[in-house]
Amino acid sequence: MNLAKRIQRIKISQTLKITTKAKAMKEKGIDVIDLSVGEPDFPTPENIKEAGKSAIDEDFTKYTPADGILELKKAIIKRLKEDHGLEYNPSQIIVCNGAKGAFYHLIFTLINEGDEVIIPSPYWVTYPEVVSLADGKPVFIETREEEGFIITPEQLKKTITSRTKALILNNPCNPTGVVYSRTELEKIADVILDKDMFVISDEIYEKLIYDDFEFCSFASLGEDIKKRTIIINGVSKTYSMTGWRIGYAAGPAEIIEGMKRIQSHSSSNPSSISQKASVEALNGSQEEVMKRIAEFQERRNYLLSQLQTIPGVSFVKPKGAFYVFLNVSSYYNKKFNGVLIRNSVELSDYLLNYANVAVVPGDSFGADNYIRISYATSMENLKKGIDRIINAFLQLKAVS
Ligand SMILES: Cc1ncc(COP(=O)(O)O)c(C=O)c1O
Secondary structure, rough: OOHHHHHOOOOHHHHHHHHHHHHHHHOOOOOOOEOOOOOOOOOEEEEEHHHHHHHHHHHOOOOOOOOHHHHHHHHHOOOOOOOOOOOOOOOEEEEEEEHHHHHHHHHHOOOOOOOOEEEEEOOOOHHHHHHHOOOEEEEEEOHHHHOOOOOHHHHHHHHHHOOOEEEEOOOOOOOOOOOOHHHHHHHHHHHHHHOEEEEEEOOOOOOEEOOOOOOOHHHHHHHHHHHHEEEEEEEOOOOOOOOOOOOEEOOOOOHHHHHHHHHHHOOOOOOOHHHHHHHHHOOOOHHHHHHHHHHHHHHHHHHHHHOOOOOOOOOOOOOOOEEEHHHHHHHHEEEEEEEOOOOHHHHHHHHHHHHHOOOHHHHHHOOOEEEEEOOOOOOHHHHHHHHHHHHHHHOOEEEE
């Protein structure tokens, strides 16, 4: 079929592919433990669900302004002020269909053909795909496990060219769970300041931070930096609202206006009902969120204590999000029942087919030596899943 060339350039999200395969196995009655998921297992909190129901009952079910209702923009502005000391006005905020929707519109607003976008690797799968769709050029900076998966100012300096349009910072990071300290961000800001480029700061996991580590929003580093930063955030991960599809961007009014034009001709506006529910998420009690963060931290600690018992694997202790990025490369070129395992895709297939545990191969994040294990699942599932993984690794035999 004669489809557009751009569609040949991108692949279906690997994470969604694995999750779909795991679900299909479950439907066949196979007891699969899914540690591939990118969403909290908790339900949306009651107060938020009630706000959604009220929106329906009160007939708040029509088109809204393309960039979102003012009430929600105000709730976002309040959070940015209270949490990070950042001042925004409503023309600097847009509400979109998930953080993914915000990122998509942002890239299509900023990028001309051939513009370079710097993406630290390992990266969230969607970044390079959307940049490619927009005819931009993803340029990767490989971060190293030994350096805590943090980009260094030297690496950044070397990578910036006259075509560089933006740097994408994912903080906290999916898949590594790494969170940048204020000092580390300041070093990046120093490099950016005298360059004509933007920083896209994807802070969707900002509330999921452990061990009292202090999260710093990139835009809060100073007025000059704020002018070049577009924050991407949303309610999906913090409030277990992945299905409601509400994300947002905060940044210079001219950029936000561009995103609004695109949105007005694509989805028109995000769901009116979800917008009302999100007002409650941001303005309502945060008590439930705090409880869940404590639960995530407990799961992370358990998972790490178990992973430490597996010989030959390594990881950087994640400070945020709900993933561990596990270096499993010492298990490559080993065999199970005569079948050779050579890379992260084959290892993940082995774990799914032999141990009935779904994880995501690091290859889809640009790091083939790793697998991503999600702890966004109950402690009971996590215990079962990790026992199976440990056992599966023990079965792998060196090639003689
Ligand atoms: C780093 C990152 N950004 C954005 C998103 C998308 O969030 P949303 O569901 O709000 O579109 C995800 C979801 O997996 C993510 O991991």
